[in-house]
Amino acid sequence: MRYLALATDYDGTIARHGVVSASTLAALARFRASGRRRVLVTGRELDDIVRVFPELDWFDRVVAENGAILYTPSTRAVRHLTEPPSSAFLAELRNRGVPVSVGRRLVATVQPHEGVVLDVIRDLGLEWHIIFNKGAVMILPAGVTKATGLVPALAELGIPPERVIGVGDAENDHAFLSLCGCAVAVAGAIPSLKERADLVTTGEDGDGVAELIGRVLRDDLRGIGRAPEEAEA
Secondary structure (H helix, E strand, C coil): CCCCEEEECCECCCEECCECCHHHHHHHHHHHHCCCEEEEECCCCHHHHHHHCHHHHHCCEEEEHHHCEEEECCCCEEEECCCCCCHHHHHHHHHCCCCCEECCCCEEEECCCHHHHHHHHHHHCCCEEEEEECCEEEEEECCCCHHHHHHHHHHHHCCCHHHEEEEECCHHHHHHHHHCCEEEECCCCCHHHHHHCCEECCCCHHHHHHHHHHHHHHHCCCCCCCCCCCCCC
16 A cells, blocks of 8 residues: 555535535545545634534544644544734734634634735734635744644654645645645646646546545555555555
């Protein structure tokens, strides 16, 4: 077995308009039955993804809030991987008219407020950065990405990154796809992600992921990506 795990984004990847279809769930079930592991890697706030996705316990680990939180569905254990935003930072954003959603660690807004956010970061002397996710703007401590969240998830599972297939669709997926042994973009992904991917699916969002899983179960993506060709499970 070359690839031992699938690391997948949620919105625009396994989910369409926030919902995972029955056919995608069936494909994920087949993937699980093959003995491989599954990691969800999402920009959504942890409490939000727990609420909207009842099948979350199908995943061995969940990297939430764009790399800021690691969650284990089977035990409901939560690891905070970075510091929370300060009350002064949040107050100043609201003071300047920036609409924000605040998770356990993540601060999020929407375009075109990123300019004001950067001004606040500069004026307060903070070492935070912004990450785009199509129309969304996510704000986190410098260096925090989906990749930095995926690293401890894989360490807990005992799986090296080169034995992982990563699949996504947006700007914030670049980092974790670069970490994985095989980078996959679904058909509806942004052009820059498709250009860097090892494989682009013909189907969009969940249909593309189901297509990908079918290929993995058929030939383990032979000849694609960095996993050793003769790897043993």
